[in-house]
Amino acid sequence: MIGMQLRIFTEPQQGASYDTLLTVAKAAEDLGYDAFFRSDHYLRMGDADGLPGPTDAWITLAGLARETKRIRLGTLMTAATFRLPGVLAIQVAQVDAMSGGRVELGLGAGWYAEEHNAYGIPFPKEKFARLEEQLEIVTGLWxxxxxxxxxxxxxxxxxTDSPALPKPVQHPHPPVLVGGHGRTRTPALAARFADEFNTPFSTLDEAEREFGWVREAMRTAGRAEDSMVFSNALVACVGRTDGEVARRAAAIKREPDELRSNGLAGSPAEVVDKIGRFAELGSTRIYLQILDLSDLDHLELIASEVMPQVA
Structure with a gap:
């Protein structure tokens, strides 16, 4: 057994209603996945039509908090540009209470200029410095x-004189995730604030380097390496046959060979083997990016033929 948690990660800006997300979250819970996460975006990417339009990440998670029982809920990543830090601390603490203590906050700088332009959201130049202050404020309030x-x-x-309320259910606070590919600033932020470091869509070689940078930053900060969870986010495209893999790849407008190189694609055995190689780097969680939210059989296949071999 590898000892890897599998989490479902969705991209609703590409086109998904709340009801669709609820269906996927309930399926993920019933199938034994560890968590349901979603992106925090307001505008589609690529050639997706984006219909019926965006859903807000924390409103979605508040709804799911009341309609699920076990599965953990969170964001990869909430954009610091979208919310004032005091408001964000209140929102996450409230959803944590609504879920009975099952919420996790992934917080990033924000990067997608077009969605800011489309919805009138300021897009400041000093995004990373603002992220650092937001992390300090949110965790400080909690x-x-x-x-x-x-x-x-x-x-x-x-x-000034904030009562720093409400408090989250989880103690000392909901897990905080920081992620990215940066060499110095991101690892330093992770070492200072994060309970989990996530590297999104990295190859094995890239993930090894990025994990190493964070471990180095933790040593510099005098923090024990085992106090950090290391994780990866990877697109999933699994099939029992090459034909099934090809069909699922076509549904998300990708190529099987490309997905095998850059994600978790192929037969269950191929995917188990690759997950094992990420585990050797110290990763203990994989966020499976599921892009075709209508294909619940995909979730069932991974749960029945991959999860038992890696859990």
Whole structure:
């Protein structure tokens, strides 16, 4: 057994209603997946039609919190440009309470300029510096003892005499995920704030380098390596036969060979083998990017023929 958790990761901006996401989340829960995560975007990418239009990540997760029982819920990644940090801390704490303590916050700088333009969201130049302050504020609000106040006088945000309420259910707070491909700034942020570091859509060689940078930053910060969860996000395209793999690849407008190189694609045996190689790097969670949300048989196949061999 490899000891890998499998999580479902969706991209609703490509075209999905709340009801579709609820169906996928309930299927993931019933099939034994560890978590249901979603992106936080407001505009389609590529040639997807995006219909019926975007759903908000935290409104979606609030709904799912009341309609699921076990599965964990979170974002890869909430954009720091979308929300003020104090508001975000309240939103996540509330959804954590609504779910009985099953929420995780992935927080990133934000990068997709077109969606900001499309919906009138400011797109500042100093995104990474704002992300650092947001992480400091969100975790600071959660970690402030009840009855105490929180203050922050930063470059971009100022909080004065905040009661730092409500508190999340999870203690000390919901897990915080940081991710990316950067050599210095992202690893330093992960070492300072993150419970989990996620490298999205990296090859084995890239993931090995990126995990190494984070471990180096943790050593510099005096933090134990085993205090960090390392994870990968990879597109999934699994089939019992080459024909089934090809059909699923065509449905998401990708090529099987490309997906075998850059994702988790092929037969269950091929996918189990590749997951094992990520595990050798220290990864303990895989976020399976599922792009065809109508294909619940895909989730069932992975749950029945991959999950038992890697869990």
């Amino acid at each position: 970690d402030t003892p009840v009855g105490k106040t929180f203050d922050h006088a930063g470059t971009y945000y100022t909080l």
